[in-house]
Amino acid sequence: MKYILITGGVISGIGKGVIASSIGTILKCNGLEVTAIKIDPYINIDAGTFSPYEHGEVFVLDDGGEVDLDLGNYERFLDATLHSENNITTGKIYQKVINEEREGKYLGKTVQVVPHITDCIQEWVEHVSKLPVCKANESRTPDICIIEMGGTIGDIEGMPFVEAFRQFQFKVGRTNFFSVHVSLVPQPKSTGEQKTKPTQASVRELRGLGLSPDLIVCRSEDPISEEVKMKISNFCHVAPHQVISIHDCTSIYRVPLLMEQQGVLEVFRERLLMPILGPSPLVDSMSKWRDLADRFDKLTDETVIALVGKYTKFEDSYASVIKALKHASLAANRKLILKYVCSEDLEPQMVNENPVKYHDAWGSLVGAQGVLVPGGFGYRGVDGKILAAQWCRERNVPFLGICLGFQSAVIEFARNKLGLKDAHSTEINPDAEHPVIMNMPDHSNPKLGGTMRLGRKATIFMPKEPSRPCRLRKLYGNVDVIEERHRHRYEVNPSYVERIEAAGMIFVGKDDTGQRMEALELKDHAFFCAVQYHPEYLSRPLRPSPPYVGLILAASTQLDTDLGRNLRSLAVRSRNSSINIPLVKDLLPLAPTKENGELNPSEVKSVLEKLASASTTPAKSTASASSTFFD
Known part of the structure; x- marks a missing residue:
């Protein structure tokens, strides 16, 4: 050693x-x-x-x-x-x-x-x-x-x-x-x-x-x-x-x-x-990193994402989230323009307390092509996250909620679609009349250190039904089970699930007991997805996180294009596979283009089909989150 x-x-x-x-x-x-x-x-x-x-x-x-x-x-x-x-x-x-x-x-x-x-x-x-x-x-x-x-x-x-x-x-x-x-x-x-x-x-x-x-x-x-x-x-x-x-x-x-x-x-x-062989003119051991760095520097088409959080004064507060967005942007061939929006600045009281911050925050939110609401703890800024979720839901703006962002989306929906005006989380209001988000009974501990629901857990996608369209399942490669890392103490109250789903918010993923809600989507929306887990923890530069890729594709209007569909079709790849498939984006330049410089869809499809056939590894019904998309 x-x-x-x-x-x-x-x-x-x-x-x-x-x-x-x-x-x-x-x-x-x-x-x-x-x-x-x-x-x-x-x-x-x-x-x-x-x-x-x-x-x-x-x-x-x-x-x-x-x-x-x-x-x-x-x-x-x-x-x-x-x-x-x-x-x-x-x-x-x-x-x-x-x-x-x-x-x-x-x-x-x-x-x-x-x-x-x-x-x-x-x-x-x-x-x-x-x-x-x-x-x-x-x-x-x-x-x-x-x-x-x-x-x-x-x-x-x-x-x-x-x-x-x-x-x-x-x-x-x-x-x-x-x-x-x-x-x-x-x-x-x-x-x-x-x-x-x-x-x-x-x-x-x-x-x-x-x-x-x-x-x-x-x-x-x-x-x-x-x-x-x-x-x-x-x-x-x-x-x-x-x-x-x-x-x-x-x-x-x-x-x-x-x-x-x-x-x-x-x-x-x-x-x-x-026992290192050292550099060789025939073998460039760093070729993947060299290509990665070159591609990152050459990105020109911009996609603007608003990150609505509580800790936006310090970039490292959302280090993995930012990295996952960058990985996904690279996969979608887009230059990420990230706007940090303090969720407190979106709240109504800021009109009087600091009108400049209020208007700047809403200006950034309204001008974004997609919105990400990440996790957090405590009451501060939660109302701003709820308002951001409402804006995206009502204006058909691509939205991704993570952990507290997931819970904020549920609270907003319960308030404004179900009419439960007092709907809230017991973390914020223990006496809420409608506790749509509640403390997990098996994680109720007065000690704070190491007592949450932590680590890698399974999420099971619900059976395929016409009434349950599932973008997330497609992004993960149409697998039945995924594994992602968690860090939370609160969850969706199961007693409200039926009413919420009847109004159009579908819980497409649950834990292995079927009682804990893990992922949701909205019907008839460009892209409104939220997850209780933290997919950013398993994102890799060459294997971006599927939910983050979905947000970037939706924000750049690629999600439902031929390119978006073909990118998702390459998702299922076992993390343990020893077969290396080149990056999709590295092969796209090989496809002939139209006269206006755009990729020819039929040729792109041909390249992608050849790429997919290069793998002899059969698709598995269970996927690690970071094993999807590219290898």
């Missing part, structure tokens, strides 16, 4: 997660199995009780773990399935050591940070690094473990982890441990000169703590010059080829390519003695 430790200096939020994911991508593209660990030095047990304004969104794993959003980056880049243990916190480590002390494991000894806490960290890393992360081959253990240490070098809360890895490098041996330090190279506008002193100071502190970097990644606005690279090399005790530049890129898909171009693979091969 080889271990690659990623540390950061100068400032937090410098991009260690993207660097870690990019390194993993390069190694995986060269035939190695890669896992990843994120270390967060806060005392919380997990990220489940954080406000999104603290550390961004809470990412949910298959096993129900509520973890840091960087694990979402790892899963998307590496196409891996990680575990809750892949997120280590100070709280988890101390809890484990204290529990063991109470059980008598350290009987007679004084329990201390060194060696007991540091030993626990090392044991945890060794254990988790061996857990399989590939669904297609669960018997294969990883070859490489990438470990990202949160925060910056010098933070007092991170010291036990730094000390643990100082010891760990000798425990596993020099050829099995590699240290990457990510640092900022600022360029003040007053001088225009790139400054190396912050990086020199950061590396000096890291070396003073017993870790010497084998690779220094310099983050900057523009590429660093050779002169700056040589200066960092001289003062930080590394060779020039061990200093690489990662400047601000057009998309994060460019980062693995930048690193590969600067020879990081050769550095890893020399230092870790890894």
Whole structure:
């Protein structure tokens, strides 16, 4: 097992997660199995009780773990399935050591940070690094473990982890441990000169703590010059080829390519003695990423989506949602224009409190081609989400609701179609006369941490009937069962389901008991879909989430075109399949066009039929959400 430790200096939020994911991508593209660990030095047990304004969104794993959003980056880049243990916190480590002390494991000894806490960290890393992360081959253990240490070098809360890895490098041996330090190279506008002193100071502190970097990644606005690279090399005790530049890129898909171009693979091969074949003129291992980045940069046709949320001041609050929208836009060959609308600003009281915000918010909503209402908790801004759902329903605007967005759509429908004016969620109004959204009895717990309905669960589409048209089923490839990740404590009240469906809102997906509503659609609407689960968690750059693809296709008026129908027809592909089908959009340019430059529908159909016939894998009746569309 080889271990690659990623540390950061100068400032937090410098991009260690993207660097870690990019390194993993390069190694995986060269035939190695890669896992990843994120270390967060806060005392919380997990990220489940954080406000999104603290550390961004809470990412949910298959096993129900509520973890840091960087694990979402790892899963998307590496196409891996990680575990809750892949997120280590100070709280988890101390809890484990204290529990063991109470059980008598350290009987007679004084329990201390060194060696007991540091030993626990090392044991945890060794254990988790061996857990399989590939669904297609669960018997294969990883070859490489990438470990990202949160925060910056010098933070007092991170010291036990730094000390643990100082010891760990000798425990596993020099050829099995590699240290990457990510640092900022600022360029003040007053001088225009790139400054190396912050990086020199950061590396000096890291070396003073017993870790010497084998690779220094310099983050900057523009590429660093050779002169700056040589200066960092001289003062930080590394060779020039061990200093690489990662400047601000057009998309994060460019980062693995930048690193590969600067020879990081050769550095890893020399230092870790890894069995990597290296770049070959005959085999471009990064071709998929190169094509992905090129396609992203060349998108021109715009689609405007309004994201109506509660935490719109901080983009990372909706990291997975935004990524899923980008994946879907890329699949639909559309450039995403995302408008952030604070749901509170849509509410009537804002007319008097802040009329400028009110009119700006409604202007963004009305001008959007599609609307997404994501999840959230608490009463703040819920009325704005309900108003957004009403606007889309009444104006035939494509709409996708996720979790609380799903519940908001139900509340709005009950109020304005069923006439239940007091309809609400018991989360917001426990005394509502019509509690169309209620607390789940099996998840009623006064403790908030880890007590929701969490993790990967099955959703069963209802039997096909003329009265139950199901766009979502088509988007998922006409399968009977899908699996998606959940994170919620409230659900649709079953006693109102019959009345709601009779009025035209159809619950097309339910859980395996048939009692819990998972997905809904409106009859006779361009695209009005909502789901209780979080499909964004399983979206991948090359396999976008079907509900998100549906929203983008509908917003760009492609959903009911030949192209839209053919895209959906390619949906069923087992996640475990070993057969690689090229991206649909990569083949479309091969189809002849009309004189006006548009794709010829008959030729497109021919190309797609050939593409579909390339797969010999039979369609399955159960699909993983992220296994659909493209592979």
